[in-house]
Amino acid sequence: MAKTIEEINEKIRKGKAVVFTAEEIIDVAAEQGIKKAAQEVDVVTTGTFGPMCSSGAYFNVGHTKPRMKLGGGRTCLNDVPVYTGVAAVDFFLGATAMADDDPRNKIYPGRFSYGGAYVIEELVAGKDVRLTATAYGTDCYPRKELETFISLKDMNEAVLFNMRNAYQNYNVAVNLSDRMIYTYMGVLQPKLGNANYCSAGQLSPLLNDPYYRTIGLGTRIFLGGGIGYVVGSGTQHNPNVARTEKGVPKMTSGTLAVKGDLKMMSPKWLRGTSFTGYGATLTVGIGIPIPILDEEILKFTTVKDEEIWAQVVDYSDAYPQFIPGSLGEVNYKQLKSGKIIVHGKEVPTSGLSSYLKAGEIAQILKERIETGKFFLTQPVELLPSVDSGIVYKPLKERPIKKHH
Amino acid sequence: MQKKRVVFNYPSHLVDQPVISKLVKDYDLTVNILRARITPKEEGRLVLEITGKRSGLEAGFRYLSEIGVETQPLAQDVKWYVDRCTHCTACISVCPTQALDVDRKKMEVSFNRDKCIACEICIPVCPYQAMEILF
Numbered sequence: 289m290a291k292t293i294e295e296i297n298e299k300i301r302k303g304k305a306v307v308f309t310a311e312e313i314i315d316v317a318a319e320q321g322i323k324k325a326a327q328e329v330d331v332v333t334t335g336t337f338g339p340m341c342s343s344g345a346y347f348n349v350g351h352t353k354p355r356m357k358l359g360g361g362r363t364c365l366n367d368v369p370v371y372t373g374v375a376a377v378d379f380f381l382g383a384t385a386m387a388d389d390d391p392r393n394k395i396y397p398g399r400f401s402y403g404g405a406y407v408i409e410e411l412v413a414g415k416d417v418r419l420t421a422t423a424y425g426t427d428c429y430p431r432k433e434l435e436t437f438i439s440l441k442d443m444n445e446a447v448l449f450n451m452r453n454a455y456q457n458y459n460v461a462v463n464l465s466d467r468m469i470y471t472y473m474g475v476l477q478p479k480l481g482n483a484n485y486c487s488a489g490q491l492s493p494l495l496n497d498p499y500y501r502t503i504g505l506g507t508r509i510f511l512g513g514g515i516g517y518v519v520g521s522g523t524q525h526n527p528n529v530a531r532t533e534k535g536v537p538k539m540t541s542g543t544l545a546v547k548g549d550l551k552m553m554s555p556k557w558l559r560g561t562s563f564t565g566y567g568a569t570l571t572v573g574i575g576i577p578i579p580i581l582d583e584e585i586l587k588f589t590t591v592k593d594e595e596i597w598a599q600v601v602d603y604s605d606a607y608p609q610f611i612p613g614s615l616g617e618v619n620y621k622q623l624k625s626g627k628i629i630v631h632g633k634e635v636p637t638s639g640l641s642s643y644l645k646a647g648e649i650a651q652i653l654k655e656r657i658e659t660g661k662f663f664l665t666q667p668v669e670l671l672p673s674v675d676s677g678i679v680y681k682p683l684k685e686r687p688i689k690k691h692h
Numbered sequence: 693m694q695k696k697r698v699v700f701n702y703p704s705h706l707v708d709q710p711v712i713s714k715l716v717k718d719y720d721l722t723v724n725i726l727r728a729r730i731t732p733k734e735e736g737r738l739v740l741e742i743t744g745k746r747s748g749l750e751a752g753f754r755y756l757s758e759i760g761v762e763t764q765p766l767a768q769d770v771k772w773y774v775d776r777c778t779h780c781t782a783c784i785s786v787c788p789t790q791a792l793d794v795d796r797k798k799m800e801v802s803f804n805r806d807k808c809i810a811c812e813i814c815i816p817v818c819p820y821q822a823m824e825i826l827f
Contacts, residue, residue: 337778339819397816474782475817482785559778564816571778571819624799626784636785640819643799644779 290582293666296330300660305330307657309650310491310578310589317590326586331657331664334493334589335510335575335649338486338641339561341472342452342523343570344382345408345550348444349419351377356431361423365407365438376429380449381407383570393565397470403568406560408448411440412512413555446550448512448558452522454574456494456542457598460485460618460637462630465604470565474640476603483600483628483635488646489593489620493576494542496589498535499674500527502578504667509546510575510653513557515662516548518576521671526680535588538597538617542671546574557649573645575653579664593620600630610682695743697726697766697806702736706759712738719752720744726809739766739810769826770810772803776822783814783823792823 299305306329308316313332317325347370359372363379367387370379385404392398407417416437425432440446461473461484469476474484489495497503507518522543530538557573580586599614601607618628623637656662672678702711707730715721721744729737742749756763772792779801783792791807792814794800814823 338780399816401821470816474819475786477786484782484785559820561819562821563819624796626794626796638783638785639781639799642778642780644801647799 291330291580293579293581293664296579297663299330300657300663303658303660305657307331307333307654309647309654310334310496311647311650313586313589314490314592317586322583322587322590326580326583329580329586331654332496332578332580332586332589333575333650333653333657334488334491334496334578335573335646335653336454336488336492336641337557337573337645337649338488338571339472339563339569340450340453340572341384341569343448343450343572344380344404345446345448346378346380347446348378349438350442350444352431352434354431355429356421356423356434357426357429358421358423361421361432363419363421365419366402366410366417367420368402368404368407383408384567386568397565399564400562400566400568403560403562405568405570408550408570409555409558409560411446412550412553412558414439414441440551447547448516448550448553449547450522450572451545452524452543453546453572454493454522454544454576455487455540456492456498457537457596458486458540459601459607460598460623460628461603461607462600462615462635463604464602469604470563471603471607472563472566472569473603474638475564480630480633480635483623483630483637484640485598485620485623485637486640487596487598487620488641488643489596489624490591491643491646491650493574494544495536495591495596497576497578497585498531498537498588498591500542500671501585501588502581502667502670503544503576504670506665506668507576508663508665509548509577510573510649510656510662511546511548511553512550512573513554514548514552516546516574517665518544518667518671519547520545520669524680525672526678527672527674527676528678528680532595532597534591534595536591536596539599539614544574544671573649575649577653577657577662577664593624594622596620598623600628693743694746694749695741696749697739697741697809698763699766699769700736700738700740700756701762701764702738703760704734706761707734707736709759711756711759711761714755715742715752719748719755721748721752727811741809766808766810767805770805770808771824771826772805773822773824776820777801778820778822780819782819783817786813786817788813
């Protein structure tokens with residue numbers, strides 16, 4: 289018997305909704321069977337807590353007296369430059385932005401110990417940050433300089449807006465070269481010294497709804513400790529990749545764009561993060577409720593780590609040179625065991641996405657739903673799926689001839 | 693037999709003295725040097741694991757104190773900020789002694805300072821600055 293979102297919300301309102309995490313549902317479905325579990329269970333909660341570079345926040349800081357147009361000049365939060373190419377006192381801060389005087393990789397490998405993500409974490413923690421700006425001045429916005437402390441509560445709006453989060457599956461990174469390399473997938477030891485993966489596996493949101501049957505524009509989610517919304521597919525959303533028989537993508541695939549009110553979030557679930565030799569980024573906590581509308585949706589949520597496969601990719605050559613191909617496939621049960629076999633060699637593994645914290649998020653979301661603090665939404669439009677015809681394109685360069 | 697992981701701080705006038713050799717010969721101690729460094733000011737800093745009889749260890753440390761070598765347990769110099777740790781496990785595959793270890797059922801990271809040799813490999817590997825070694 290199929291359910292509707294409205295029926296599930298009615299049960300949440302009465303405190304009668306049956307909710308399990310994406311980890312718990314595996315055993316529940318094994319005991320009860322898919323058919324019965326699909327009738328009994330209303331919601332399965334997922335979670336992920338990993339570094340997500342395409343994150344950022346936009347702010348409206350209010351007008352100064354006299355007024356100032358930040359655009360066209362230069363504005364920084366704690367010396368980290370923000371994007372001001374919008375109206376007078378709106379700007380966007382990217383997670384990976386860094387101060388002009390950060391040494392970057394000049395002393396290799398750079399530490400990247402501060403950046404936009406850290407500013408976001410400090411703001412969410414309620415701290416003051418320094419807002420500094422210079423501008424060119426106009427008749428209507430005459431002021432040219434500004435230096436002030438500002439905190440989140442002083443601002444009109446502060447919105448987390450992430451254009452690509454919660455990747456559905458990811459590469460397993462290794463290093464075939466004979467020197468240490470420093471990547472966005474962490475420090476990779478030479479000659480297959482380690483393998484780094486980055487997914488919450490069986491808890492990960494999009495791996496539990498592989499064809500995006502329930503997730504889309506308007507889906508209410510746990511975001512950074514507060515409430516957020518899916519606002520569409522993320523950049524590089526690519527549903528048309530190789531999948532297992534059960535429909536689980538075997539490589540990087542779907543992505544989400546999400547937004548939420550930064551003022552409601554917590555520094556526990558939005559963390560400034562530094563990858564040595566690479567840069568700063570934001571670790572984001574996301575939890576998505578999956579309404580169990582029918583048996584197929586329930587079945588998808590029972591996906592186990594051993595059924596999710598990922599591609600092992602060499603980050604010393606294949607990745608940087610954009611050479612397609614994989615050194616082999618491994619599953620998340622193997623990855624979480626601490627070692628995998630690549631080219632006949634036993635390689636120790638490390639995660640970059642926290643499975644422990646992903647589980648905590650799924651648990652928090654479950655409790656919020658059980659106690660009537662979180663209601664589900666009907667998406668206005670589902671994410672484009674395998675029938676969308678989306679093709680993921682590389683940049684095709686068309687050289688610009690220089691005329692002399 | 694007892695085993696201790698300690699940090700020695702040498703004043704500059706002792707840097708050219710065979711202190712370790714004396715510990716081995718006169719006090720019957722087994723010494724495994726984990727790290728050694730001489731600062732620009734010519735002060736020495738050593739991280740070692742010393743094994744020996746209790747009496748030998750006590751006498752050896754007395755000798756060190758008399759000649760002016762400061763000693764302290766290694767554990768004091770290594771900090772794991774549990775509230776900064778996200779349990780991502782990035783450190784697990786590189787820690788050579790399993791001082792940083794993970795409960796595979798919960799995927800929860802723990803730090804056992806007695807196993808740490810202060811090699812610092814985890815420092816650039818941790819994306820959350822959860823490890824700090826004052827060395």
